[in-house]
Amino acid sequence: MRESSRSMVERLSSYRSVLCKLKTLGFVKVFSDNLGDALGISASQVRKDFSQFELKGNKKGGYQVDELIERLNEILGKNEVxxxxxxxxxxxxxxxxxxxxxxxxxxxxxxxxxxxxxxxxxxxxxxxxxxxxxxxxxxxxxxxxxxxxxxxxxxxxxxxxxxxxxxxxxxxxxxxxxxxxxxxxxxxxxxxxxxxxxxxxxxxxxxx
Amino acid sequence: MRESSRSMVERLSSYRSVLCKLKTLGFVKVFSDNLGDALGISASQVRKDFSQFELKGNKKGGYQVDELIERLNEILGKNEVxxxxxxxxxxxxxxxxxxxxxxxxxxxxxxxxxxxxxxxxxxxxxxxxxxxxxxxxxxxxxxxxxxxxxxxxxxxxxxxxxxxxxxxxxxxxxxxxxxxxxxxxxxxxxxxxxxxxxxxxxxxxxxx
DNA sequence: TAGATTGTTAATCGATTAACAATC
DNA sequence: TAGATTGTTAATCGATTAACAATC
Structure with missing residues (x-):
């Protein structure tokens, strides 16, 4: 967890809220492509952001929705009021x-x-x-x-x-x-x- | 008047509101240095922005406050409701x-x-x-x-x-x-x- | 004139995107 | 295996800053 510009942190918030919606839709895993589409940014950007915060995926199977939400909650301090x-x-x-x-x-x-x-x-x-x-x-x-x-x-x-x-x-x-x-x-x-x-x-x- | 990113236009608004305040303080002219200080940006940036929008100053005497406000009002559409x-x-x-x-x-x-x-x-x-x-x-x-x-x-x-x-x-x-x-x-x-x-x-x- | 400030060009910096090797 | 996707490195892009000639 290094650099973090304002716009990157805003994206983290956006990832989190999209992921929560996807979860209610029953999504279990998600690809950088999906998230890029949802936010109107490139898949590269998504992967870059995630690697920056050590959000790990699987070379083939994308990212686990639950895991991402969990980590994003930690990063953004959403676990406390x-x-x-x-x-x-x-x-x-x-x-x-x-x-x-x-x-x-x-x-x-x-x-x-x-x-x-x-x-x-x-x-x-x-x-x-x-x-x-x-x-x-x-x-x-x-x-x-x-x-x-x-x-x-x-x-x-x-x-x-x-x-x-x-x-x-x-x-x-x-x-x-x-x-x-x-x-x-x-x-x-x-x-x-x-x-x-x-x-x-x-x-x-x-x-x- | 070419390029204009969102952050540049935000700065134009900021220039305008600082200039209006300076005017009430009796300022007649202002230097790029002054505006940079007021906005927390570099004087270079101010001059660059101004040249982008053809806001002209005088090589020695800085910029005319009234003139700047007038032009910024035009650019930002502040002359109509x-x-x-x-x-x-x-x-x-x-x-x-x-x-x-x-x-x-x-x-x-x-x-x-x-x-x-x-x-x-x-x-x-x-x-x-x-x-x-x-x-x-x-x-x-x-x-x-x-x-x-x-x-x-x-x-x-x-x-x-x-x-x-x-x-x-x-x-x-x-x-x-x-x-x-x-x-x-x-x-x-x-x-x-x-x-x-x-x-x-x-x-x-x-x-x- | 000497000093100060603009206007602009070149250099730097940071953020985004493209590309691709690694690998599941 | 072949195909797909990650993680990361290199390339690109745009915005900011530094530098400096022009000039008042």
């Missing part, structure tokens, strides 16, 4: 608080945080706490990953607090473009930008 | 219906669609219509881009209907991994996968 918090309980934050695809993927939202007293609900099933409790909560529960869904103005301070609290990864929905540092990994999600880019490309096509 | 629809008005879909960062970026949600009669509201400011009206609406309003926020089971049919209705770009929030075709460009957004990937990388770091 992954706890996260959500900072900023506005529209998007609230929608994510009860996102059922988190549950089905073994991701558990353990708390939300906000400064608006009207949304604080410490007794809810997933408690929404005052932001002042952030640091102590993170430490007490050993939280490592946070989703940041606050408005733009408080984003810089909230970011700083998250890093100081020891958060190691942030999924950033704010428009503030963050960059990964040694102590904290960032993944920016910018929905309006995705739309903007789609418009660019379809305009480009129509022009040509 | 960009109309989109949202198909699937569950939690995420509804949150996006009233997303104020769309408005501030010139993106207008013109309608939502759903099959659940209890969420249909044809008279709302942004109407929520029955899915049966999708095709006629898309045609009548010349809609080119849709956000897909339906649950997994109906996703394949909805996708097919969008393509047949003539939609040219989809921002896909469903877990169904779609692939761009000649007639329809896809951008997948998979939040649980982003979280999964963050966990992978922070586990990797801690292991080393």
């Amino acid at each position: 992954q706890d996260i918090i959500i900072v900023g309980c506005g529209k998007i934050g609230t929608a994510l608080m009860n996102y059922n695809r988190f549950t089905s993927e073994g991701i558990r939202v353990v708390a939300g945080f906000d400064t608006d007293p009207t949304v604080i609900r410490p007794d809810a099933r997933i408690p929404v706490l005052d932001l002042s409790e952030l640091e102590s909560f993170v430490e007490r529960h050993g939280i490592r990953i946070a989703i940041m869904t606050v408005p733009e103005p408080p984003a810089p301070q909230v970011y700083e607090r998250l890093v100081n609290a020891g958060i190691e990864g942030i999924l950033n929905f704010t428009p503030m473009q963050l960059r990964s540092s040694g102590s904290c990994l960032i993944q920016n999600v910018n929905i309006e930008r995705e739309i903007e880019n789609l418009f660019y490309f379809i305009n480009l096509q129509n022009r040509e | 960009q109309d989109i629809i949202i198909v699937g008005c569950g939690k995420i879909g509804t949150a996006l219906m009233n997303y104020n960062r769309f408005t501030s970026e010139g993106i207008r949600v013109v309608a939502g669609f759903d099959t659940d009669p209890t969420v249909i509201r044809p008279d709302a400011r942004i109407p929520v219509l029955d899915l049966s009206e999708l095709e006629s609406f898309v045609e009548r309003h010349g809609i080119r881009i849709a956000i897909m926020t339906v649950p997994e089971p109906p996703a394949p049919q909805v996708y097919e209907r969008l393509v047949n209705a003539g939609i040219e770009g989809i921002l896909n929030f469903t877990p169904m991994q779609l692939r761009s075709s000649g007639s329809c460009l896809i951008q997948n957004v998979n939040i649980e996968r982003e979280i999964e990937n963050l966990f992978y990388f922070i586990n990797l770091q801690n292991r080393e």
